[in-house]
Amino acid sequence: MQPTILAQPTRELAHRVSDGVEVTLLWSERDGRLAVTVFDGATGELFELEAPRERALDVFHHPFFYMAFTAPTSPRLKAPV
Numbered sequence: 001m002q003p004t005i006l007a008q009p010t011r012e013l014a015h016r017v018s019d020g021v022e023v024t025l026l027w028s029e030r031d032g033r034l035a036v037t038v039f040d041g042a043t044g045e046l047f048e049l050e051a052p053r054e055r056a057l058d059v060f061h062h063p064f065f066y067m068a069f070t071a072p073t074s075p076r077l078k079a080p081v
Contacts, residue, residue: 004048005035014060025051025060038063 005028013034014025020041027034034051036059049066051059059066 005033005037005050014057016060023060023063025056036060036063036066038067 005026008031009029010026011029012024013027016023022037022039022041024037024039025034026037034053034056035048036051036056037046037048039046047067049059049063049070
């Protein structure tokens with residue numbers, strides 16, 4: 001498993017918020033990987049999914065669908081209080 005993209009210098013490519021859930025598409029400047037991070041403000045959970053280049057926007061728009069079929073690259077984390 002590769003280290004989380006959140007630990008690398010990244011550039012935000014897209015961001016959206018819906019019902020307290022923040023979804024962000026990130027690009028790693030170091031290795032060119034794409035990932036989608038999801039933060040649920042109600043539960044404090046944060047997770048990240050690797051996003052293949054050809055499906056990055058699809059993962060961004062439907063992260064919970066992709067999470068059901070792939071393991072997140074980072075465990076579900078509770079945000080610090």
